Amino acid sequence: MSKIWVFAEMAGDQVSPVSLEVLSGARALGDELEAVVLDPQAQRAKTTLGEYGASTVYLGSAPEYGNHVAQPHAAVLAHLVLAHRPDLLLFGATYDGRDICARLSARLGLTVVANALAVNSSDAGFTVLTSIFGATQNVTTRVQGPTPCVLVRPKSYPAEAVAGGEPRVVEVALPADAPRGARRLESVVAPASGPKLEDARVVVSGGRGLQDPTNFRLVEEVAELLHGAVGASRAVVDAGWVPYSRQVGQTGKTVKPDVYLACGISGAMQHTVGMKGAAHIVAINKDRDAPIFKLSDLGIVGDAVKVLPELSAELRARGVG
Amino acid sequence: MKVAVFVKQIPDPSGAGALDPVSHRLVREGVEVVLDPGDAYGVEAGLQLAESSAGEVVAISMGGERAVEVIRKAMAMGAASGIHLLDERLAGADALTTARVLAAAVAHSGAEMVVACTESTDGYTGTVPAAVAELLGWPSLTFAKHLELADGLVRIHRQTPQGHDVVEAALPCVVTVTGGINEPRYPTLKGIMGAKAKPLETLGLADLGLDPAQVELALGQQAVIAVERAPERQAGRIIEDDGSAAQIIADYLAELKVI
Numbered sequence: 001m002s003k004i005w006v007f008a009e010m011a012g013d014q015v016s017p018v019s020l021e022v023l024s025g026a027r028a029l030g031d032e033l034e035a036v037v038l039d040p041q042a043q044r045a046k047t048t049l050g051e052y053g054a055s056t057v058y059l060g061s062a063p064e065y066g067n068h069v070a071q072p073h074a075a076v077l078a079h080l081v082l083a084h085r086p087d088l089l090l091f092g093a094t095y096d097g098r099d100i101c102a103r104l105s106a107r108l109g110l111t112v113v114a115n116a117l118a119v120n121s122s123d124a125g126f127t128v129l130t131s132i133f134g135a136t137q138n139v140t141t142r143v144q145g146p147t148p149c150v151l152v153r154p155k156s157y158p159a160e161a162v163a164g165g166e167p168r169v170v171e172v173a174l175p176a177d178a179p180r181g182a183r184r185l186e187s188v189v190a191p192a193s194g195p196k197l198e199d200a201r202v203v204v205s206g207g208r209g210l211q212d213p214t215n216f217r218l219v220e221e222v223a224e225l226l227h228g229a230v231g232a233s234r235a236v237v238d239a240g241w242v243p244y245s246r247q248v249g250q251t252g253k254t255v256k257p258d259v260y261l262a263c264g265i266s267g268a269m270q271h272t273v274g275m276k277g278a279a280h281i282v283a284i285n286k287d288r289d290a291p292i293f294k295l296s297d298l299g300i301v302g303d304a305v306k307v308l309p310e311l312s313a314e315l316r317a318r319g320v321g
Numbered sequence: 322m323k324v325a326v327f328v329k330q331i332p333d334p335s336g337a338g339a340l341d342p343v344s345h346r347l348v349r350e351g352v353e354v355v356l357d358p359g360d361a362y363g364v365e366a367g368l369q370l371a372e373s374s375a376g377e378v379v380a381i382s383m384g385g386e387r388a389v390e391v392i393r394k395a396m397a398m399g400a401a402s403g404i405h406l407l408d409e410r411l412a413g414a415d416a417l418t419t420a421r422v423l424a425a426a427v428a429h430s431g432a433e434m435v436v437a438c439t440e441s442t443d444g445y446t447g448t449v450p451a452a453v454a455e456l457l458g459w460p461s462l463t464f465a466k467h468l469e470l471a472d473g474l475v476r477i478h479r480q481t482p483q484g485h486d487v488v489e490a491a492l493p494c495v496v497t498v499t500g501g502i503n504e505p506r507y508p509t510l511k512g513i514m515g516a517k518a519k520p521l522e523t524l525g526l527a528d529l530g531l532d533p534a535q536v537e538l539a540l541g542q543q544a545v546i547a548v549e550r551a552p553e554r555q556a557g558r559i560i561e562d563d564g565s566a567a568q569i570i571a572d573y574l575a576e577l578k579v580i
Contacts, residue, residue, distance in 0.1 A: 102452040102455065106420055106453075109538075136550065139345075190483060226574070302566050311571065
């Protein structure tokens, strides 16, 4: 009998998509699947977590879970883990998930594997699949010991509901002496237009090869014509050309569109882990040896600054947009 | 105020990485090694905080003999001292062990604040700084793309999928910074010359009061059992742009029924 736990997060009053993906993937791993949700809106999560396979939900809805970052969550989660000893604890690889997992690991001496693309169970225990070196090599790591923790990357599993009933709900109190830690004072939402990067069928991304921030407009124009979302490499986000919310890659978003058009992006591992799941990849890059061409279905060795306006003109000529 | 910055020596991320076929550890010999480019932002942020509070920076690195190079680099940028955490039993250490060693070093240094980058560019685990904070009993301010310190309170803009949160904590605390938060300074010639004379401590597990058995236990909790070539994507067409690229891309998009 093995017991799998998923630490579920909320996005507003809904369960976060990555948590539903992780629950869906976790169902095959053990006999029992249970979820923990610590969020001011946690009451809203019960039914959904049941629908995605959780038989029991440990639920805390203290306002501190919204007003503070990671510390109260990790403290309460540690109590729960010690009381119930799950065989494996999965988190979505999110900002909060990573911080809470890190603190829990330190508190209880639990091992952590990050950036998981898949988790499997066998007679010898649980194994975790990650990829390295620009996703050219797959690494399988076996985890052992008390409640190994795994951070699962978004989009690693499809989110699929099952015919689960209402879960058993166990309300968890936040002890008065639990540490509160850093205070969240305000949430600022960056203005965005067009389809969401994570959900778009077409993503057009720009990188350093565009040479100048003003040339990013060329990427936006093609994205608009294709009703797609605009993405970016870390290099140009770090350089301040576009807001962080556009970043695709390890520290940014993971996308799986039908078509990914990479413009002036060399294809560093940091970027490719976030987009290699695209069904079709088109790359425009001046350097014939750029690693992005190893991933692309159609590679154009050329200057994106020249090709993009030509592509916009060509699309318009075909009545697209 | 004394600010500790974490620095890591990694194989040049622009080079081709390799794993040792037997140990499954990253090959660090015979390859170009550099200061993790993410750490330069952490060092710069630490130096700015120290300068604004008449304090100083201590650069801490865990790694083999050559890790001294990245400590000297941080010193050349302006760090006043360094701690090199060197112990052969730490080879292949996991994130938990790394956090335990770094936390012990921070306590040893007397620093009131730690600045690190959000994750290393070779391993990308990203759990070490928050784990260090937990071990020290400190709050953590992670994924900062903006950082300020006033009256003993540290306030950051923490990245979120939609924008950012404004998050605040009192000292002592751990901060992780993202790339692009500042413009890391280049070491000056004077800085490079001066770095050689700055105090550098080398500490092992015993010096830090850490139990080697605990390190071994943590190492035993995870093991790489296989490394394989990932299934490659279908090799695609590569075309030199002769003026027809736009047409070829549009044709391809039409074939995929995107247009």
